[in-house]
Amino acid sequence: MTTPTSHTSPLTLYGETFQSRLLLGTSRYPSPSVLLQAIERSKPAMLTASLRRQTGSGGEASQSFWNLLRQAQVPVLPNTAGCHSVQEVVTTAEMAREVFETDWIKLELIGDDYTLQPDTLNLPEAADRLIKAGFKVLPYTTDDLVLCQRLVDLGCQAVMPWAAPIGTGKGPINPHALRTLRERLDVPMIVDAGLGLPSHACQVMEWGFDAVLLNTAVALAQDPICMAGAFADAVNAGHAAYRAGAMQAQDSAQPSTPVLGTPFWHQA
16 A cells, blocks of 8 residues: 555655655554554654653663664654753754664754744754764754755755644644745755644645654554554655646636537537
């Protein structure tokens, strides 16, 4: 069901290619078994994992989680979830590099605990410090064009704007801003946060976004395994539609069957 078709192409980030355009979070699943089956069903490019949350649980639970990630055999994208200062971000990223043995990092710097909106004022500084430290930074950000352009100017080779606040499942609440981002920025863009339905994922992929990152929409579904597959299919369908080139919308009805050449067209 989720095998890429001839109309899909690999995702390229920081010079590395991935066969899937879906990234999957690893928290809030009913059980480790369900998480593993959701991974197997959707075959994501990367799995996000929070070092702070997992090390906070400690002991046997943390070890079990690491074992599950190894069993999944999918590249891990550590994130800096829960960080509220630039120094916290840098420290957490350095620890994640040691634990996961990777330079990839999803940069999260939270500015508001209620909406979990990124700290847009300090995000560029955090990104700059991580890039200078050798990280491949994927910054979680709002759909603000100036901020995203600033992150690209600092050296981020991809950005991850939200569709809506984390965990809301509302889908794209500002289509104009997202489509403007896609038109103006010539870097890979991953829609991160706020998607709730496979149709939301399909829609942003039809607009030309390069990938989507999901967690809550899959983890809290009644059947997370089935929902993971549905999102994977939707991402492939949206990307295929974008590459195929959609027809232009018309203001008035247009006949789909030509009159000329149709039998008896000239008779009254």
